[in-house]
Amino acid sequence: MNNLQHFWQMVYKDIRLEWRMKHAIGGMLLYVISTVFIIYSSFIQLNPKEWNTTFWIVILFAALNANAKSFSTEPPERNLYYYSIVDPLSYILAKLIYNSLLLIILSGVTILVYFFFFGNPIREITLFVTALGCGSFGFSVVFTFISAISMQAKNSALLIPVLGFPLVLPLLMTLIKISASGLALLSDTSVWQDVGLIVAIDLVLVSLLIFLFPYIYKA
């Protein structure tokens, strides 16, 4: 089998695994709904600014929940086994693509739940969806990297937010600013420049992830 086939096999394996553990995916959906419900019962009515901020915080924690476990669902021996039969590049890319697909679906669900509870304040849908896509992808890159690192350390449950949050903060701040323009909260003529910045950060982080992963996984 060549690398491309390996890659698709790994993605397919992750999807099937997720499908079999329905409690995990159900748990994530329930997380989104219950968080939004908590926000609803504490705010009752959200103005667009609060809508924007709380939305991105829900996405951030969804990313943490969905991607942090990417290397810890399977026993370490099996990870080692994958590593010995698949080359690191296909392995990490499969994990990354799977994680970002999962997060993008979760973001879609979150936004639907938000529409249902709080209505739709979005003015520029293209801008908002672009920000959501690029943002989810960026979060996935960072959290995939962090979960690969922390699975080898002790108390990894504590390590993931500690290592990951400072790294996603610049991304998050820029995203909140972009989607504030999407909600017409502020008018910014150079907002697409910010989108370009997010894309650039994403690309740099992906190439670092690909470059550094073999070293992390050597053990």
Added chain:
Amino acid sequence: MTWWKYICIVLILLTTAAGILIPLKPGLHSVSQSSIKTGEQITFTVQGYNTYFEEAKNNRAWLRIGSDYQILASNHTPLSEQLLEVTFSIPPFLPIDKEATATTLIVDNAIDGAMVLPSAVFITQIDDWTPKGIEWWQKNPLENITINDKVSFPNRNILEETIRNLFFHVTLWFAMFLMFLISAIYSLMYLVKGDPMYDTKAYSITQTGIVYGILGLVTGAIWAKFTWGQYWSWDVKQNMTAIAMLIYFAYLILRNSVEDLDQKGRLCAAYNIFSFVAMIPLIFVIPRLTDSLHPGNGGNPGLGSEDLDNNMRMIFYPAIMGWFLLGMWASQLYRRYETIYQKHLEDANQM
């Protein structure tokens, strides 16, 4: 190899001494009268800073509108070196067709040279006859201006004496960034070559870098207290640097949560490189995209060519070098201590 340590000591001593001792250029601080009407005779005092109004006999003061029109004060009496009393007879008409206008105060004498205070006095016009006004306001042109060529630092509004913080706060940031860069390079070399010495070097340099970062935040906060009014004002630059510090604190935590030495080295090296690259947009790109109070943003004086004169440059660049070398020196000492400590642990285990 100790020669660079001597260079470091010399650079830090020289730049610190020069940064503290060189005086600020004489300048005008404030005036006692803020608005006048046309046709009045008015006397007010000018508060100077680092000036020699008494010693220099030939004080002259102008009120200036735009770059063409000015009137000369009729009487100048120095009350002290820092206080000058000037008397202006404001002509009955303004040279421009406006109800009120801001004028710039210019004071010149042989010792201090020309000093400027923008928007010093507002003049309100009662009647308006522009051609006559132009005639009045062009009688005494600005001439024989003295140029002060003594070695001094620029005297800028708001910044004033705190401009010296450039040699301490800004140099600490530059040195910190250089050290994080070198640490990331060592981490990369460790991953590629696998020699544990590189990992220890990267670790010790990162630690000194964190100390520099904290010092940079503290010196910045003290400066902000004087110029912005509070230590922490949630400015984008402050937030971003605080996040950068969080990233490196996380690095330290990661380092302490892995036991196996080889694994610790690899994970920390990977995180160090990743976080260094993630820090670049944090410190250099994002603050430029948003408004900030910080010098260098939104019309605030900063490191632009107009704000940083050659005297300051001649101290600023060597100061960066000096603090950077001091950081490398501290890292080297820390690394040696750490090596001896590890050795000691090993010996103790063998016994």
